[in-house]
Amino acid sequence: MADRITWYDILGVAPGASAETVERAYQARAKQLRDYLIADVPAEVADAAARGKKAVDAAWLILGNRPQREQYDEQIGITRQAAGLAKPEPSASRPRADLMDGAADAVYRAGYALDSGILEGLGVLVGLLAAIPVPGHRPDRKPVTVPDVRGLFYRACTDALTMAGFRVSTVRLTENPAPVEGLVVGQSPAPGQTVPGFSALTVWVWHPPRGR
Numbered sequence: 001m002a003d004r005i006t007w008y009d010i011l012g013v014a015p016g017a018s019a020e021t022v023e024r025a026y027q028a029r030a031k032q033l034r035d036y037l038i039a040d041v042p043a044e045v046a047d048a049a050a051r052g053k054k055a056v057d058a059a060w061l062i063l064g065n066r067p068q069r070e071q072y073d074e075q076i077g078i079t080r081q082a083a084g085l086a087k088p089e090p091s092a093s094r095p096r097a098d099l100m101d102g103a104a105d106a107v108y109r110a111g112y113a114l115d116s117g118i119l120e121g122l123g124v125l126v127g128l129l130a131a132i133p134v135p136g137h138r139p140d141r142k143p144v145t146v147p148d149v150r151g152l153f154y155r156a157c158t159d160a161l162t163m164a165g166f167r168v169s170t171v172r173l174t175e176n177p178a179p180v181e182g183l184v185v186g187q188s189p190a191p192g193q194t195v196p197g198f199s200a201l202t203v204w205v206w207h208p209p210r211g212r
Contacts, residue, residue: 005163006076007059009156012181015078019066026060029153032180037208044150045173045206048185051151141196148191154182154205166201177207 008015011025033053038046062068147164149157154170161168172182186204189195 005160010059022063029056045185048150143194144197146189146193157184165198169202171204174207176210178210182207
């Protein structure tokens with residue numbers, strides 16, 4: 001799982017997490033994005049929260065349904081054996097750019113339409129991850145397109161950008177934040193720009209204020 005961002009990352013759980021753990025993670029994410037917590041926030045925060053809620057709901061639609069989860073695990077290269085989880089050896093016939101394609105298809109088959117902006121942003125990220133150089137090779141600075149990471153929680157965002165070859169810096173927006181993982185609500189350079197590989201990308205992270 002080290003070379004791809006998955007619906008597990010969206011919820012912040014490991015692939016081997018129990019159904020109860022996945023449900024608790026979803027509820028925690030959903031609670032953090034409730035309307036009353038984002039009342040009177042700037043427009044960019046509200047927009048990112050709306051995107052985040054769609055992504056979290058889509059992740060739960062896949063991972064909260066056992067048959068859908070098992071099918072998704074197969075699509076991303078996880079097999080379940082008697083002793084638990086196992087990951088097959090890498091295969092040259094399995095491109096890394098397939099990380100979200102199967103998940104998106106499963107979401108649509110289940111009758112849930114993701115916001116086009118979420119899918120487009122993740123699609124750009126798929127293209128970036130497919131071009132990651134092999135570890136140990138000298139990195140190049142070929143132009144890459146900046147993905148849209150607004151609406152991702154902080155850990156999934158930084159994992160994605162790091163794997164895609166960006167250097168990440170963070171600006172925290174909330175002075176007295178609640179002790180929860182922050183939501184990425186802004187970024188620079190802007191999504192869609194073309195920059196040299198391994199460029200710096202700054203993300204603005206919002207937390208609900210403590211006590212709300």
